[in-house]
Amino acid sequence: VLKDYVNGFPKESDMLINDSATINLKLQEGSNVVLVKNLYLSCDPYMRGRMSKSQGSYVDSYTPGSVGILGMPGMTAYAGFYEICAPKKGEYVFVSAASGAVGQFAKLSGCYVVGSAGTKEKVDLLKNKFGYDETFNYKEEQDLEATLKRDGIDIYFENVGGKMLEVVLANMRLNGRISACGMISQYNLEQGDGVRNLFHIITKSVRMQGFMVTDYFHMYPKYMEMIMPLIKQGEICYIEDVAEGLASAPAALVGLFSGRNVGKQVVVVTRE
Numbered sequence: 001v002l003k004d005y006v007n008g009f010p011k012e013s014d015m016l017i018n019d020s021a022t023i024n025l026k027l028q029e030g031s032n033v034v035l036v037k038n039l040y041l042s043c044d045p046y047m048r049g050r051m052s053k054s055q056g057s058y059v060d061s062y063t064p065g066s067v068g069i070l071g072m073p074g075m076t077a078y079a080g081f082y083e084i085c086a087p088k089k090g091e092y093v094f095v096s097a098a099s100g101a102v103g104q105f106a107k108l109s110g111c112y113v114v115g116s117a118g119t120k121e122k123v124d125l126l127k128n129k130f131g132y133d134e135t136f137n138y139k140e141e142q143d144l145e146a147t148l149k150r151d152g153i154d155i156y157f158e159n160v161g162g163k164m165l166e167v168v169l170a171n172m173r174l175n176g177r178i179s180a181c182g183m184i185s186q187y188n189l190e191q192g193d194g195v196r197n198l199f200h201i202i203t204k205s206v207r208m209q210g211f212m213v214t215d216y217f218h219m220y221p222k223y224m225e226m227i228m229p230l231i232k233q234g235e236i237c238y239i240e241d242v243a244e245g246l247a248s249a250p251a252a253l254v255g256l257f258s259g260r261n262v263g264k265q266v267v268v269v270t271r272e
């Protein structure tokens with residue numbers, strides 16, 4: 001449970017375990033209400049926006065003391081990549097904070113995919129498990145602009161914003177597309193960084209589009225139809241970072257903002 005609204009970087013002590021928190025449901029016959037037992041919790045970066053009173057985030061703020069529910073990362077990757085980027089075989093794709101599912105969609109589309117992450121372990125996973133064509137650790141690059149130069153970028157799946165977005169803009173190809181999914185580098189700032197290089201959007205006819213996964217929930221059946229066979233055939237793999245017990249939830253959530261998680265962060269509430 002969130003104690004109070006947060007300024008800057010969130011801390012474990014911003015949250016507390018409250019055994020007595022209950023949701024008031026009217027479980028009466030014919031009330032169309034079901035009661036579920038919560039086995040797993042999801043930790044997602046968007047929750048940071050909800051921990052501020054008003055941050056111009058893409059979701060409403062939490063009410064301190066109240067209980068929160070579910071996120072939808074795979075569907076986000078699907079909608080953000082296919083619907084916004086309209087990928088074509090052979091295009092050059094760059095994904096930041098790439099240890100999610102997006103780059104795999106890019107590989108399935110026959111694109112050349114470059115991904116960045118913040119640790120050696122994640123970079124190795126991108127290359128060896130997820131099949132990225134090229135990878136780099138953005139924290140170790142002295143000259144990010146030169147690192148991203150290569151052959152230019154047709155599609156950028158934007159997860160971090162800030163400096164990374166600036167250098168990507170300078171390296172976009174003509175008629176490129178940017179899917180603005182998230183900007184995690186900005187979530188703990190009182191005021192966002194100014195972004196340079198926006199003029200490239202004009203000169204290279206780049207289309208940059210933000211989106212909210214909630215606007216694409218109607219596509220969920222189509223997404224499931226595509227993703228389920230791919231998972232069963234091993235064409236899509238996923239990594240979960242599993243924190244044990246409800247008491248580990250605050251640390252798991254805070255860890256997203258320093259990159260402590262490797263893969264999708266979940267919390268096991270109970271295995272029974």
Ligand code: NDP
Pocket residue numbers: 044045046058072073076097098099100116117118119122159160180181182183184185186211212213214256257258259260261262263264265
């Ligand atoms: P991840 O599991 O990728 O966890 C976040 C990762 O971001 C960290 O592990 C860390 O990896 C990286 N990171 C943290 N701080 C920074 C920073 N300052 N600069 C660069 N990278 C940083 O998260 P998700 O896959 O769940 O989410 C990815 C993005 O998608 C987020 O921005 C999120 O807000 C957005 N999102 C948007 C939705 C929408 O509807 N538009 C819905 C769901 C998510 P590393 O070690 O590589 O630094």
